[in-house]
Amino acid sequence: MREFSTPIYHQTAPASKPPKEGFIMARLLRTTSAMANHPFENTYNLSESQLQLLDEAEDLMIKGALGAAEKILLSMLKGDEECIPVLSNLGHLYGRHLSEFETAVEYYDRVLAIEPDNAWARDARRRYLRYID
Numbered sequence: 001m002r003e004f005s006t007p008i009y010h011q012t013a014p015a016s017k018p019p020k021e022g023f024i025m026a027r028l029l030r031t032t033s034a035m036a037n038h039p040f041e042n043t044y045n046l047s048e049s050q051l052q053l054l055d056e057a058e059d060l061m062i063k064g065a066l067g068a069a070e071k072i073l074l075s076m077l078k079g080d081e082e083c084i085p086v087l088s089n090l091g092h093l094y095g096r097h098l099s100e101f102e103t104a105v106e107y108y109d110r111v112l113a114i115e116p117d118n119a120w121a122r123d124a125r126r127r128y129l130r131y132i133d
Contacts, residue, residue, distance in 0.1 A: 044084055050076065054085055061089075066097050084118070087111045091124060101128040 046054070053072055060069035070093060076086045087107050095104030108125035111118055 046083075046085065050080075050083070050085075054089065057089060061093060061097060066093065069093060082110075082114050084111055084115055084121075087114075088121060088124075091121065091128075095124065095128045099131075101131040104128045105132065 042051070053076055057069045057072040057076075060066070060072070070090075073086055073090050073093065076083060077090070080086070087110050091104045091107035091111065093104075094100040094107065105125055105128050108121045108128070111121040112125065115121070
């Protein structure tokens, strides 16, 4: 057992980490070698503009501007129909925010068709399947 020179209630807590930017951005592993302007590993090799648009869409979802977030994500999907972060965000938008569970499941099905081991998509899909007759 470790001994402390001062009682534990007098010790300062370590500095906390900054809050995560969004659920997809949090999923991307953090490192310093990824891109010049982003301190995380760009797991899906997204362009700078894709990363900025994803950040913007996630911020809009948090603020409740769901239509604007949907518009951004759907326009991104036209450029790359197999972009897993976009598909996952659309599943989240339709499932959690719009309660369109069938549409959410369809987006998660698309993620799992591309990346069958995606546990996050599998769990979210299972969660929304409970609400479908």
